[in-house]
Amino acid sequence: MLDNLLILIVSGLFSGFLAGLLGIGGGTVLVPLLVTLGYIPVQAVATSSLAIVITSLSGSLQNWRMGYLDLQRVILLGSPALITAQFGVYISNLLPDYMLLTSLGILLIINVFLGNLRQRLATRPTSTSTKTAKIFPIIARLGTGGTAGFLAGLFGIGGGVIIVPLQILFLEETLKIAIQTSLGVIVMTTVSATIGHASQGNVLFPIGLILGAGGLVGSRISTSLLPKLPNRVVQFCFCGLLAILAVYTFWQAWQSYSRT
Template sequence: MTSFELIILTVAGLIAGILAGFLGIGGGTVLVPLLVALGYTPVEAVATSSLSIVITAISGSIQNWRMGYLRLNQVIGIGFPAILTAQIGVFLAELFSSRLLLFLFGCLLLLNVYLVELRKQITTRKKQQEEQQVSESTIFPNQNILFNPVFARILTGGTAGILAGLFGVGGGIIMVPLQILLLGETIKIAIQISLGVIVITAISACAGHAIQGNVLWSQGIILGVGGLLGAQISTRFLPKLSDQTVSLMFRIFLVILSIYIFKQAWIQS
């Protein structure tokens, strides 16, 4: 490993950690494309990203716990099904081509832009209803929780686990909007819960990839140490930001990243 690569990995880990705390994602959306650009295979990038995410998510979750923002019951309820489904994602990562993986990843990012916007519309209707002092159950019955809460948590965690194993992400990229839509959480609470669940999904995915011999331990630890610092920074500032600001940051990030991912998929041989 060259000195230049060491610097790049450290800086990338720092950026991923900041995104983890602000947006409730593991940071793999940044790390996987970077590792591929550095010459590692897609499977190695996915596996190594999972190791880094373990370190980053633990750091951010500890900070949230110290500040009283970590809800352990919700984290466990969503994280348990993710343990099993992460192994399904690891299996699929071995089967899919690099082009297909990148294309599906870009589609996933664009889908989440829509989900966050949909939640914004629902929230606006709720505020209007409160101003008119009309019972929420009269006009918009059960609009906050579209499914049974237990089923919603299983769906959220199970989906996140598959994404963790398949794409090398913590799963927050889908957990945040699903919590908002299915469980009625605010975006900041959804982010804080998501970061805790990512600890579980990343450990499961990393273990699965380690068994396959795909994890690059030195690179993953370097990325994780940088992410540890970044997560500490961002989790301290998240509670001070408005829901509107965080939501806007989340959507802008998804749009920019989806454009980049589709470009990478196009140039794959």
Template sequence: MRSTIELIILATAGLIAGILAGFLGIGGGTVLVPLLVALGYTPVEAVATSSLSIVITAISGSVQNWRMGYLSFNRVIGIGFPAILTAQIGVFLAELVSSRLLLFLFGCLLLLNVYLVEVRQQITAHKKQQEEQQVSDSAISSNQNILFNPVFARILTGGTAGILAGLFGVGGGIIMVPLQIVLLGETIKVAIQTSLGVIIITAISACAGHAIQGNVLWIQGIILGLGGLLGAQISTRFLPKLSDKTVSLMFRIFLVILSVYIFRQAWMQP
């Protein structure tokens, strides 16, 4: 049986992950996987248990977004459906790769998204300039910024998120948010709110796949999830009040810090 101190650490980490989930549109796995590895669990156990926690956290945040009128079910379903299938591909790959390689790839993913955050900032700024120059409703403005066929863009976004969910134990929001902005022309806040809804689907699919393999630590995952439930309720209430610049800066700092830690953990693996 785990010590009381470890249970407190897990609950606190879940709270922090939930706050980040609501603010940044991620499931929180980027916090939870490194934490679980630091507590002595294997990388594949960390990935699997993180996916269980993310299910609870994402449901909490999405329910709050829905109550506040900030969640579009059409957007969520369009991106989430392909993620159900590809999450199983990620689960399969997680079983094949070594612990060192899994952590190294996770660190590379974090660094890639530091760049993608900068890309989405530039696109968002460009979109605002366009909106200032023309008088049109938000739907028309959004469509003018779509760079690819919307159906293809949603399949690509959801499919990529699903693989990441199964492979790395993240909800997939870490890639869904920038892809929605780049491919679908969404604003950063809409992308975050939609991402959190899709994460419910990706996390359930990934968790089910890992549960079949016997990788999920149920007690730890539930404790993390309950902490995340509270954190997501807090952050989703404050997200609409924050500027896009503030949210993006938080995201980038967060990713850099975690990438350094993950690479260190990968180096220490036998």
């Protein structure tokens, strides 16, 4: 029991550290770790959602105090996510364990390419508007927020790695505004996902609270470290970690499939 508690504390610290350092939502790390500890995938997804609520809420409150959080943007993007998160929860309860893990592995691989896309978009000259943003603003916001919500419910991730490039591409937001807004949206998506999973009895509340508390500490440490690291080093660590986690998640999926 004590060993598991220590592992959970370290896991929370590690996921928070990576979230602050690489911009990776804690769920990409926590879900595989919880499955390794013996929890079924849907419990890992649900409990990860609770942990992310804590860390994203802390970051959003800090942005709000500093005047960097536009609540109108957050509400417009987060509102559709409240609904689509429930669809993700529903599907996660229907999928066999190996299919849920395989899908998460595929998402991690996609995130590698999206992370590279985000880096390129960050250096792109920004304009005040685009044809897409002018003509289809409601569709763009519904699609962006809805995607984040669905992924939060299905995989127990915040969706920041995906929603940030979508905001830049379709809503013409700067990288900084996109990151700050996405963190607020993640609060809404993960709260919705946690409520949905809790109604199904999937959330392990003591474990989620421990992981979330550890994530708070870890993210504060990495946030102070990040400015000192070269961008190339950060990008290499980002892609390398996601690739390793994807391979490991595929292996867990195969193990789960072999037991069926």
